[in-house]
Amino acid sequence: MDADLRSLIDMAEAAHDERMIKSALKSFAISSGFERFAYLQTAGAEIRTFNSYPVGWQDIYLVSQYSRIDPVVTEAKRRMQMFSWTADDWPARGNSELKRFRDQAIEYGIRSGVTIPVEGSFGSTMMLTFASSEKKADISKLQDRQKAIQAVMAIHYRLKIIAAATIVAPKRLLSPREAVCLMWAAKGKNGPETAMLTGINARTVQHYLDSARRKLEAATVPQLVAIAKDHGLV
Known part of the structure; x- marks a missing residue:
């Protein structure tokens, strides 16, 4: 799981749109035995959410302002450390909200x-949740607290950068794996070195780089890196 968290952090930092971050989070959630993820940032009564929850639940949550009473949000703000939870522990009687x-x-x-949960600036809190429909989620594969916090911070800051970045034409958007290989190339790593760092076959690394070159109309990998830097992709 340490390698999976490392991969999530790398893919978040390499992402140049929200679609790529969502794809990385979905892959991590599924590989860890969860079904959904939710990134939530709160500052006073204001919230920003980025998640894979059912649309119906998202609408109910926002319209009902459930962040006020959500036991997960409340516990996250109180404890400020990674914790597991189950809805079966929440009040089950009466007609309360x-x-x-x-x-x-x-x-x-x-x-x-x-x-x-991670404490942010100006009284804000960022939190990343992985959820399951099971009565009790298996969290045995999510034990590295420090890397988990790094993942939250990587996602938080990448979302901020993406919000301010220049829009890139859809046909030139890179896949998550293309972006990760490009990031390592930008750091001076060759194909075999990138393969060792990512666990991807060396020939597949070259395939991703060739695909990225075609999308950004670059003749060589150094030119690919230069173009990507000009567009704020790395």
Whole structure:
């Protein structure tokens, strides 16, 4: 799992659009035994969310302002350290708003998971959650707290950079693997070195670089790196 977290961090830092970050998070979630992910940033009553939860649940959550009572958000702000949770521990009786929240979350497949909170600037909190529809999620593969925090920070800052970046034509967008190989090339690594660092076959690394060259209309890898830097892709 240490290698998977490292890969998630690398892919987040190499991403040049939200689609790539979402793809990296989805892959990590599935490989770790989860079904969904949610990145949430809170600052006072304001929230920003970036997730793979069902659209129906996202609408209910935002319209009902559930971040006010969400036990996961509350616990994240209180503890400021990685923790596991299960909706079965939340209040299950009566007609309270919290019970409605619990019942709706379970209905949409958000029943258990693990959350990594990080304190931000100006009273803000960033948190990354991986969720499962199971009664109790298996978190045995998510134990490296330090790398988990690094992943949250990488995603947070990359999203900020992406928001301010120049828009690139869709046909020139790189895939997550192309971007990772490009990032290592920009750091001076050759094909075999990149293969060793990423666990990707050397010939496949070359395939990703060739594909990236075609998309950015570069004749060589050094030219590819230069063009990517000009477009803010690395």
